[in-house]
Amino acid sequence: xxxxxxxxxxxxxxxxxxxxxxxxxxxxxxxxxxxxxxxxxxxxxxxxxxxxxxxxxxxxxxxxxxxxxxxxxxxxxxxxxxxxxxxxxxxxxxxxxxxxxxxxxxxxxxxxxxxxxxxxxxxxxxxxxxxxxxxxxxxxxxxxxxxxxxxxxxxxxxxxxxxxxxxxxxxxxxxxxxxxxxxxxxxxxxxxxxxxxxxxxxxxxxxxxxxxxxxxxxxxxxxxxxxxxxxxxxxxxxxxxxxxxxxxxxxxxxxxxxxxxxxxxxxxxxxxxxxxxxxxxxxxxxxxxxxxxxxxxxxxxxxxxxxxxxx
Amino acid sequence: xxxxxxxxxxxxxxxxxxxxxxxxxxxxxxxxxxxxxxxxxxxxxxxxxxxxxxxxxxxxxxxxxxxxxxxxxxxxxxxxxxxxxxxxxxxxxxxxxxxxxxxxxxxxxxxxxxxxxxxxxxxxxxxxxxxxxxxxxxxxxxxxxxxxxxxxxxxxxxxxxxxxxxxxxxxxxxxxxxxxxxxxxxxxxxxxxxxxxxxxxxxxxxxxxxxxxxxxxxxxxxxxxxxxxxxxxxxxxxxxxxxxxxxxxxxxxxxxxxxxxxxxxxxxxxxxxxxxxxxxxxxxxxxxxxxxxxxxxxxxxxxxxxxxxxxxxxxxxxxxxxxxxxxxxxxxxxxxxxxxxxxxxxxxxxxxxxxxxxxxxxxxxxxxxxxxxxxxxxxxxxxxxxxxxxxxxxxxxxxxxxxxxxxxxxxxxxxxxxxxxxxxxxxxxxxxxxxxxxxxxxxxxxxxxxxxxxxxxxxxxxxxxxxxxxxxxxxxxxxxxxx
Numbered sequence: 115x116x117x118x119x120x121x122x123x124x125x126x127x128x129x130x131x132x133x134x135x136x137x138x139x140x141x142x143x144x145x146x147x148x149x150x151x152x153x154x155x156x157x158x159x160x161x162x163x164x165x166x167x168x169x170x171x172x173x174x175x176x177x178x179x180x181x182x183x184x185x186x187x188x189x190x191x192x193x194x195x196x197x198x199x200x201x202x203x204x205x206x207x208x209x210x211x212x213x214x215x216x217x218x219x220x221x222x223x224x225x226x227x228x229x230x231x232x233x234x235x236x237x238x239x240x241x242x243x244x245x246x247x248x249x250x251x252x253x254x255x256x257x258x259x260x261x262x263x264x265x266x267x268x269x270x271x272x273x274x275x276x277x278x279x280x281x282x283x284x285x286x287x288x289x290x291x292x293x294x295x296x297x298x299x300x301x302x303x304x305x306x307x308x309x310x311x312x313x314x315x316x317x318x319x320x321x322x323x324x325x326x327x328x329x330x331x332x333x334x335x336x337x338x339x340x341x342x343x344x345x346x347x348x349x350x351x352x353x354x355x356x357x358x359x360x361x362x363x364x365x366x367x368x369x370x371x372x373x374x375x376x377x378x379x380x381x382x383x384x385x386x387x388x389x390x391x392x393x394x395x396x397x398x399x400x401x402x403x404x405x406x407x408x409x410x411x412x413x414x415x416x417x418x419x420x421x422x423x424x425x
Numbered sequence: 426x427x428x429x430x431x432x433x434x435x436x437x438x439x440x441x442x443x444x445x446x447x448x449x450x451x452x453x454x455x456x457x458x459x460x461x462x463x464x465x466x467x468x469x470x471x472x473x474x475x476x477x478x479x480x481x482x483x484x485x486x487x488x489x490x491x492x493x494x495x496x497x498x499x500x501x502x503x504x505x506x507x508x509x510x511x512x513x514x515x516x517x518x519x520x521x522x523x524x525x526x527x528x529x530x531x532x533x534x535x536x537x538x539x540x541x542x543x544x545x546x547x548x549x550x551x552x553x554x555x556x557x558x559x560x561x562x563x564x565x566x567x568x569x570x571x572x573x574x575x576x577x578x579x580x581x582x583x584x585x586x587x588x589x590x591x592x593x594x595x596x597x598x599x600x601x602x603x604x605x606x607x608x609x610x611x612x613x614x615x616x617x618x619x620x621x622x623x624x625x626x627x628x629x630x631x632x633x634x635x636x637x638x639x640x641x642x643x644x645x646x647x648x649x650x651x652x653x654x655x656x657x658x659x660x661x662x663x664x665x666x667x668x669x670x671x672x673x674x675x676x677x678x679x680x681x682x683x684x685x686x687x688x689x690x691x692x693x694x695x696x697x698x699x700x701x702x703x704x705x706x707x708x709x710x711x712x713x714x715x716x717x718x719x720x721x722x723x724x725x726x727x728x729x730x731x732x733x734x735x736x737x738x739x740x741x742x743x744x745x746x747x748x749x750x751x752x753x754x755x756x757x758x759x760x761x762x763x764x765x766x767x768x769x770x771x772x773x774x775x776x777x778x779x780x781x782x783x784x785x786x787x788x789x790x791x792x793x794x795x796x797x798x799x800x801x802x803x804x805x806x807x808x809x810x811x812x813x814x815x816x817x818x819x820x821x822x823x824x825x826x827x828x829x830x831x832x833x834x835x836x837x838x839x840x841x842x843x844x845x846x847x848x849x850x851x852x853x854x855x856x857x858x859x860x861x862x863x864x865x866x867x868x869x870x871x872x873x874x875x876x877x878x879x880x881x882x883x884x885x886x887x888x889x890x891x892x893x894x895x896x897x898x899x900x901x902x903x904x905x906x907x908x
Contacts, residue, residue, distance in 0.1 A: 118678065
């Protein structure tokens with residue numbers, strides 16, 4: 115398998131996952147905003163760091179209203195943080211690897227892109243957004259379903275898995291981080307709306323039901339965090355993603371450094387379980403996990419991709 | 426005639442489907458009847474089906490506009506263009522003759538230069554061509570073949586004669602659209618297809634693969650590792666590059682995927698390490714191919730690849746330097762070139778061509794700018810040319826100045842009244858001008874596609890068929906004649 119193909123498939127996995135997560139986050143966040151009174155002050159700017167958009171400095175002029183934010187994270191073709199950008203990259207990477215991927219996966223990612231592309235306008239309108247995002251999530255799952263259901267478990271599949279699970283783990287850290295850092299800054303919110311916020315986190319990753327089934331019926335912040343970080347059975351928990359990465363890396367040649375970095379990550383995960391919510395510490399842990407995930411990515415790129423072409 | 430062809434006027438130009446009295450040409454009779462019987466709404470529905478099939482299959486091309494790359498759906502007209510099998514047999518013979526002669530010519534130019542010594546083609550024409558690459562002197566590609574893939578443009582004038590308008594010997598494109606056009610039309614008109622004996626085009630990827638194997642370094646033909654080298658995803662023909670790699674079952678690579686080692690062996694980087702490459706179907710222009718030899722700022726090519734090619738360790742299709750025979754001034758010598766190397770008369774005629782380097786011809790061209798088509802010697806894609814009858818006084822003045830300044834770089838030809846075929850325009854069938862680009866392969870053997878890519882100028886009266894400039898396309902049917 116060409117290094118370039120490995121790289122493209124890996125990125126196809128990452129961008130597909132990023133697109134789905136972006137849609138999920140916006141979907142869930144829109145719903146939550148309706149539940150919280152204005153005085154709580156949770157709003158769109160607080161969400162921007164999840165997408166790597168800095169809100170701190172004056173150099174960044176942020177939009178002034180909801181439509182502007184939607185434009186930035188959903189429909190702006192030139193912003194690497196936007197949904198449409200992620201879809202375009204997923205589509206290009208799949209298109210350029212059509213020989214290695216099932217034909218239907220190309221047709222369905224092409225359809226996904228066309229559907230989203232044609233309905234971008236409605237994404238910024240709050241009336242139509244729910245429909246639009248639900249459609250987008252469903253289509254993303256269709257593409258993934260097609261890849262999972264019809265691809266032999268050889269090298270290309272494993273690169274897809276690596277990309278998907280590294281991205282998924284990274285997104286989970288960001289979603290936890292955004293809530294934790296919000297709580298750090300607004301103690302009053304924690305008291306009044308803490309459980310609303312953590313329920314929202316669970317719903318964003320589609321884990322509300324699984325949490326209630328297998329952890330406990332009540333939403334308790336520290337338990338939610340442990341579930342999303344250390345659970346080995348929930349597909350969006352970081353530990354579960356890491357285990358999947360290990361399985362795929364083990365099937366590839368020349369995997370020593372990647373396995374090593376994944377093992378380091380497992381060690382960090384094991385030591386990060388929390389008993390009580392210390393939001394500042396959670397934020398710190400999430401930053402740390404992101405750094406270790408970055409090292410895993412680096413190891414993958416060094417072992418299998420083209421030299422000097424890290425994107 | 427009724428319905429679809431009721432107001433169709435086939436009397437002004439040579440029409441490929443109908444003769445001047447609006448009767449169907451014999452090989453096109455079934456097809457014309459079929460569309461003629463079709464209620465108008467059906468016809469429009471079929472065109473919609475064609476358009477949506479193209480969107481679903483993701484058949485697109487890229488146009489550059491204001492620094493942006495725009496992915497557009499490929500335009501395919503619903504009515505096929507037809508050619509009789511008997512006529513095509515003659516054209517095919519002519520194309521094979523032409524590619525054989527051109528390859529002998531290129532090989533000669535980079536080796537003995539006999540044709541120059543024998544004063545058939547003047548040295549200054551060759552030596553001043555920017556496609557004549559000194560770095561290729563003395564190279565000996567296998568079978569003496571340099572241009573392995575050729576996409577000649579054919580046009581038909583009003584008297585019915587088919588001319589070769591140009592030979593594209595560098596990186597001709599369009600063949601993937603020929604194949605996809607057929608796939609779409611087969612999906613949309615299965616029954617129409619069943620009733621005709623249309624020569625298939627689908628074996629092109631196998632023929633291409635066979636040819637690429639046949640030119641691999643000696644001893645490696647059987648198991649040759651073949652790759653398609655593309656400039657990358659932002660190239661306008663990227664769709665085609667990935668299409669051909671996929672249909673041949675070979676890897677699509679970019680410059681960064683390949684390395685040349687100290688022994689002049691080319692390899693591709695894989696997740697298991699390096700793997701040797703034998704034949705490279707390159708879709709990168711000569712000058713970007715190797716920063717060691719040509720443009721040293723090229724980010725697209727592979728350092729050392731020309732060295733490896735000269736050493737015979739890798740085959741390049743087309744060989745660098747093949748473009749020397751693609752020069753429009755050199756084109757005007759092709760009939761002499763065929764006679765010189767093969768001792769035969771050209772089967773397919775050239776369009777009469779005035780070489781502006783010749784003082785007398787230049788005078789004639791300057792005096793008749795409003796009637797002629799003037800072309801620069803080395804452009805492609807229909808850019809930088811003057812279509813006299815459609816030009817303004819200012820454009821003609823600009824061209825006159827350019828011609829006087831650099832006559833070697835221009836040729837002029839009469840404005841041909843390109844043939845037409847019925848094309849669906851704004852819900853009505855109207856005649857539109859078209860050309861035809863067949864694809865010719867030469868390795869150890871020669872091969873010609875049955876038909877080729879028909880490009881059609883969608884604007885009324887326009888003679889510009891390039892898709893980058895608003896052209897469309899048609900499926901091309903070479904129909905077997907009745908016994």
